[in-house]
Amino acid sequence: MCKQAGQIFFMTKYIFVTGGVTSSLGKGIIAASLAKLLQARGFKVTIQKFDPYINVDPGTLNPYEHGECFVTEDGAETDLDLGHYERFLNIFTSQANNVTTGRIYQTVINKERAGEFLGKTVQVVPHITDEIKRRMQLIGKTNEYDIVITELGGTVGDIESLPFIEAVRQLQWELPDEDVVVVHLTLIPFLKAAKELKTKPTQHSVKMLSETGVHPDVIVCRTEEPLGNDIKKKIALFCNVKQEAVIEAMDASTIYEVPLLMLREKLDLFCLKKLNIKEFNEPKLDKWKAFLDKLKYPKAKVTIGLIGKYLELQDAYKSILESFIHAGAMNEVKVQVINIHSEFITDDNVGEKLEGLDGLLVAPGFGSRGIEGKIVAVKFAREQGLPFFGICLGMQMAVIEYARNVLGLQNAHSTEMDTNTTNPVINLMEEQKKIKMMGGTMRLGAYPCEIKENTLAHKIYNKVQISERHRHRYEFNNDYLEAFENAGMIASGKNPETSLVEIVELPNHPFFIGVQYHPELKSTVEEPAPLFVHFIAAAKKYNETKSALISSLLQREKE
Ligand code: GLN
Numbered sequence: 001m002c003k004q005a006g007q008i009f010f011m012t013k014y015i016f017v018t019g020g021v022t023s024s025l026g027k028g029i030i031a032a033s034l035a036k037l038l039q040a041r042g043f044k045v046t047i048q049k050f051d052p053y054i055n056v057d058p059g060t061l062n063p064y065e066h067g068e069c070f071v072t073e074d075g076a077e078t079d080l081d082l083g084h085y086e087r088f089l090n091i092f093t094s095q096a097n098n099v100t101t102g103r104i105y106q107t108v109i110n111k112e113r114a115g116e117f118l119g120k121t122v123q124v125v126p127h128i129t130d131e132i133k134r135r136m137q138l139i140g141k142t143n144e145y146d147i148v149i150t151e152l153g154g155t156v157g158d159i160e161s162l163p164f165i166e167a168v169r170q171l172q173w174e175l176p177d178e179d180v181v182v183v184h185l186t187l188i189p190f191l192k193a194a195k196e197l198k199t200k201p202t203q204h205s206v207k208m209l210s211e212t213g214v215h216p217d218v219i220v221c222r223t224e225e226p227l228g229n230d231i232k233k234k235i236a237l238f239c240n241v242k243q244e245a246v247i248e249a250m251d252a253s254t255i256y257e258v259p260l261l262m263l264r265e266k267l268d269l270f271c272l273k274k275l276n277i278k279e280f281n282e283p284k285l286d287k288w289k290a291f292l293d294k295l296k297y298p299k300a301k302v303t304i305g306l307i308g309k310y311l312e313l314q315d316a317y318k319s320i321l322e323s324f325i326h327a328g329a330m331n332e333v334k335v336q337v338i339n340i341h342s343e344f345i346t347d348d349n350v351g352e353k354l355e356g357l358d359g360l361l362v363a364p365g366f367g368s369r370g371i372e373g374k375i376v377a378v379k380f381a382r383e384q385g386l387p388f389f390g391i392c393l394g395m396q397m398a399v400i401e402y403a404r405n406v407l408g409l410q411n412a413h414s415t416e417m418d419t420n421t422t423n424p425v426i427n428l429m430e431e432q433k434k435i436k437m438m439g440g441t442m443r444l445g446a447y448p449c450e451i452k453e454n455t456l457a458h459k460i461y462n463k464v465q466i467s468e469r470h471r472h473r474y475e476f477n478n479d480y481l482e483a484f485e486n487a488g489m490i491a492s493g494k495n496p497e498t499s500l501v502e503i504v505e506l507p508n509h510p511f512f513i514g515v516q517y518h519p520e521l522k523s524t525v526e527e528p529a530p531l532f533v534h535f536i537a538a539a540k541k542y543n544e545t546k547s548a549l550i551s552s553l554l555q556r557e558k559e
Contacts, residue, residue, distance in 0.1 A: 011179060012143065014148055014181070016180070017034075019185045029084060031085075035085065036259040037268035038146075038271070044147075046093065048096065048151070056439060068317060073092045074445055080318050104131050152164050181271050187201060199234055219239055220247045223249065244266070253296075300334070304361055305357040307340050311339040323528065323529050326524070326528035345373035359387040359389065360377060360387065382512060386542065397514075412425045446470075448497075449503065449517070450493065455505060469518050484504075511542075513535075
């Protein structure tokens with residue numbers, strides 16, 4: 001079947017992005033940037049990621065292992081690169097967009113147990129590679145997209161990547177030449193002592209890829225220094241690609257700059273040429289550029305404290321940090337995020353630890369480590385009128401703090417941390433009680449929420465029906481709702497079917513809101529999450545009031 005993009009008709013095209021030399025080169029950002037440019041030229045594009053590890057999905061992985069777990073609308077627990085795809089493209093991804101070795105083997109083994117291989121020996125080639133190929137083309141076959149970009153996790157040469165590379169080799173051979181592009185991302189190190197860029201690792205990496213039968217069409221080179229024509233020529237010659245297929249990817253000050261760098265290097269045009277697509281629009285990137293301008297030239301600064309426990313690894317709170325960038329640009333302020341380890345916050349040092357902040361965000365999380373520090377921090381924000389925003393566990397902490405310090409329920413807790421508490425203000429959801437298996441069994445994905453009018457939540461969303469994504473097992477215990485509302489903490493958003501509390505807030509505070517869901521998962525460049533936008537606006541106001549107060553005090557001192 002064919003479909004239309006602009007004036008012409010063609011089959012779904014496939015772009016594969018592989019990585020060489022080292023990990024962490026930013027394949028996801030390059031893939032998302034290329035996708036953005038193709039989208040800006042009028043094509044319908046999506047991206048998927050194939051990860052070579054054996055976990056069926058990253059849901060059971062500790063954030064230290066694999067960064068944040070990104071949750072899609074349909075409740076898939078996925079790689080954090082899917083977050084980049086959504087933030088860049090402003091589209092939803094799904095379970096089909098993230099596939100692991102574990103998922104591939106699970107499908108093949110289930111088929112084997114069902115007797116579907118009719119007595120054959122089940123092998124990596126062809127059975128595993130067939131399943132990989134089927135999944136690589138699954139989204140393409142829906143005919144919803146003109147171009148499907150597939151990012152292969154891992155680095156060429158890894159043992160576990162081999163079946164994926166072999167599947168790409170087979171597809172490169174099976175599909176028409178003009179339907180496939182292979183992009184290889186490598187590193188060109190700069191040796192300071194010799195003041196030279198070195199191409200040898202790239203040559204080796206391309207050689208290794210070619211030995212598996214896959215020859216890259218494009219080589220994208222991560223570099224600290226401009227490549228210059230000579231280096232490009234050398235890479236082209238030794239790696240057997242055209243010089244125009246050697247793309248310089250200079251380190252950028254923000255990931256959001258990368259699409260423009262790739263535009264300048266004509267990565268999109270080269271891919272379109274290889275795909276034999278001749279008709280396309282000039283890239284429409286006005287909104288993107290306007291966002292970048294605001295991001296690069298902020299008018300003021302706010303300081304937000306991020307209270308969490310996985311702070312050594314920035315990737316653990318990726319979507320939250322990106323949401324701050326989107327919301328900061330929207331408010332034309334730079335958002336400086338200060339990481340504060342909750343484990344080290346006590347009643348005695350809280351004032352010192354949170355000094356100078358314009359807002360406090362208590363992050364999502366699991367388990368009891370650092371819990372008491374989070375509760376102390378919430379109390380400080382509540383009492384000092386400091387803008388507060390709690391996400392998932394952060395909202396649960398706000399509830400526990402209010403129960404203990406306002407309702408006077410001394411031992412109030414979540415049954416996640418204290419199974420014996422006599423005041424389980426946060427407890428396990430009914431449907432969670434019978435669950436024994438940990439993988440993929442939380443309350444996951446998009447659920448509706450109904451917002452009460454005349455509340456802060458209503459002001460923020462400016463509507464009554466919203467839908468946000470979830471990832472948790474525990475919830476607000478509705479047995480206590482009346483007591484909370486009588487004492488001043490209201491449930492301003494609830495699930496319309498189950499009455500699960502989704503949003504709590506304090507009407508008598510400048511900005512105090514906690515949400516059981518994860519608004520950071522839906523924030524994109526084009527549509528920043530309203531909660532983050534309003535939280536940053538509140539922090540800006542707090543900062544301005546604070547500065548005005550300080551200058552009037554100074555003035556008075558002078559007089
Ligand atoms: N541990 C809490 C729960 O499972 C919060 C989860 C989260 O912050 N994502 O309910």
